[in-house]
Amino acid sequence: MIQLLRLLKGYISFTAEGGFPERFINLCNSNGIVLWDVQNDGVKVKAFTTTKDFKRINFPAENSGMEIKDVTEKGLKSFINRYKYRFGLCLGALIAVFVIAFLSGSIWEIEIVSESGVNVEAFTESLAESGVKKGARKSKIDILKVQEEMMYKHSDLLWISVNIFGSKAQVEITTVTHKKESTDMKTPTNIVAKKDGVVTLVKGYYGVNAVKEGVNVAEGTLLISGVGKNADGSEYFTHAKGEVYAKTENEATQAVNRNFKGFISTGNKSVYGVEVFSLKIPFGRINDETVNSEAYTHLKSKSTYLPLAIFRVDSYPVKETEVTLTENQSMLYCLSQLVEMKRGEYKDAEIYEELYFGETVDGKYILNQALNCVENIAVEQPIMVEN
Amino acid sequence: MFNSLKNIKESTESAGIELFGNKRMIVFDCQCVVDYSEEYIVLNLGKLNLKIKGDGLVLSSFSFGQTDITGDIVSLEFERIG
Numbered sequence: 189m190i191q192l193l194r195l196l197k198g199y200i201s202f203t204a205e206g207g208f209p210e211r212f213i214n215l216c217n218s219n220g221i222v223l224w225d226v227q228n229d230g231v232k233v234k235a236f237t238t239t240k241d242f243k244r245i246n247f248p249a250e251n252s253g254m255e256i257k258d259v260t261e262k263g264l265k266s267f268i269n270r271y272k273y274r275f276g277l278c279l280g281a282l283i284a285v286f287v288i289a290f291l292s293g294s295i296w297e298i299e300i301v302s303e304s305g306v307n308v309e310a311f312t313e314s315l316a317e318s319g320v321k322k323g324a325r326k327s328k329i330d331i332l333k334v335q336e337e338m339m340y341k342h343s344d345l346l347w348i349s350v351n352i353f354g355s356k357a358q359v360e361i362t363t364v365t366h367k368k369e370s371t372d373m374k375t376p377t378n379i380v381a382k383k384d385g386v387v388t389l390v391k392g393y394y395g396v397n398a399v400k401e402g403v404n405v406a407e408g409t410l411l412i413s414g415v416g417k418n419a420d421g422s423e424y425f426t427h428a429k430g431e432v433y434a435k436t437e438n439e440a441t442q443a444v445n446r447n448f449k450g451f452i453s454t455g456n457k458s459v460y461g462v463e464v465f466s467l468k469i470p471f472g473r474i475n476d477e478t479v480n481s482e483a484y485t486h487l488k489s490k491s492t493y494l495p496l497a498i499f500r501v502d503s504y505p506v507k508e509t510e511v512t513l514t515e516n517q518s519m520l521y522c523l524s525q526l527v528e529m530k531r532g533e534y535k536d537a538e539i540y541e542e543l544y545f546g547e548t549v550d551g552k553y554i555l556n557q558a559l560n561c562v563e564n565i566a567v568e569q570p571i572m573v574e575n
Numbered sequence: 576m577f578n579s580l581k582n583i584k585e586s587t588e589s590a591g592i593e594l595f596g597n598k599r600m601i602v603f604d605c606q607c608v609v610d611y612s613e614e615y616i617v618l619n620l621g622k623l624n625l626k627i628k629g630d631g632l633v634l635s636s637f638s639f640g641q642t643d644i645t646g647d648i649v650s651l652e653f654e655r656i657g
Contacts (some may be wrong), residue, residue, distance in 0.1 A: 210607075216637075218607075222636070224634075225633055226611075227613070227634075228613060229613055230613065233611075
């Protein structure tokens with residue numbers, strides 16, 4: 189505390205040589221001059237005193253035959269005096285203080301913590317609407333209100349907690365875990381074929397099997413019946429359940445115009461920029477219509493993301509031109525579409541034969557696909573029962 | 576022993592000494608500094624002189640009759656004046 193006061197009020201370090209150090213110290217004391225950290229190495233005395241007392245030090249020095257040397261003024265006052273004409277430094281220090289004060293009061297990073305796995309982007313957007321976003325003033329955030337708004341906006345939200353740690357907003361979220369919908373086993377149903385095929389395997393769980401392996405079935409044929417007979421001859425209804433695998437033949441067609449007006453990329457254009465909080469400052473013109481990708485590199489200090497990022501926007505300017513596809517290009521396009529469709533529709537099927545045939549008809553390339561596979565053709569069909 | 580202590584008390588009147596290990600000591604009601612170097616400091620306590628021997632002795636503060644001495648204090652010695 190004393191050190192701090194001395195630093196604020198300012199003090200002087202000096203050395204005194206020759207004469208009688210003891211007499212000098214005693215005279216200083218008797219004249220009310222405060223000395224501290226007095227060191228005598230046999231040749232000279234090094235000591236500290238206040239700026240105010242130093243003005244009266246000549247009297248004890250002269251009377252003890254000491255010569256005052258190496259006078260250095262220290263403390264806040266001398267520091268200010270030293271730099272008082274260096275306006276740039278003062279301005280810089282002032283700006284630094286304001287910037288630090290501003291940054292300390294802002295949100296730099298938003299972290300969403302959830303064990304149940306949530307759509308982070310959607311929640312981030314929703315939080316931003318409620319005022320919790322990068323660059324938002326901490327004092328303006330009403331945590332209780334934000335939590336209330338979020339609960340209102342997201343019906344699947346079970347619990348939310350917004351915590352502000354320094355410049356980081358940590359949002360803890362717990363969402364409702366959706367239970368798998370239970371199968372309605374009360375409604376009586378039949379199992380019928382959803383497409384033509386030759387039955388290879390019947391797995392009936394509930395109901396009465398209506399077909400056997402090796403039987404040809406057409407679309408809509410009853411495979412497993414939901415109507416059974418009791419021992420006394422009376423009938424009962426049940427929710428038929430099972431899997432019926434059959435060899436099926438499937439066809440699909442994909443066509444593409446070989447001549448059309450399209451957009452061709454004229455090259456790649458990258459624009460770099462800086463993002464401060466949510467403010468983007470690009471170093472070039474960005475055409476939003478042709479933007480293809482954005483990449484961000486956030487500056488990080490240990491585990492904290494700083495509110496500063498360098499971003500790169502890659503855009504691909506295009507121009508409309510007459511496009512003529514070669515047969516190979518057309519085939520590849522159609523093939524990619526059909527393969528994509530196959531991945532979705534036949535993901536559980538076992539494909540044992542796959543044939544493609546392509547031809548150009550009237551400027552159109554048509555690719556025909558034939559898929560022979562073994563798949564589950566069972567589909568539930570409710571039984572209409574009169575009450 | 577008791578007599579000598581009594582004599583010291585009478586001689587130094589209200590002077591007091593506080594020791595903090597051998598690194599720091601405070602002497603109250605010191606009249607003046609008689610001799611001073613890094614190896615020893617002699618303080619006047621009225622009718623007695625106190626000689627503090629040690630190494631790297633520093634007068635941390637010397638004001639209003641209170642003397643604060645820091646350094647490696649090795650011994651204290653009292654000397655009668657006159």
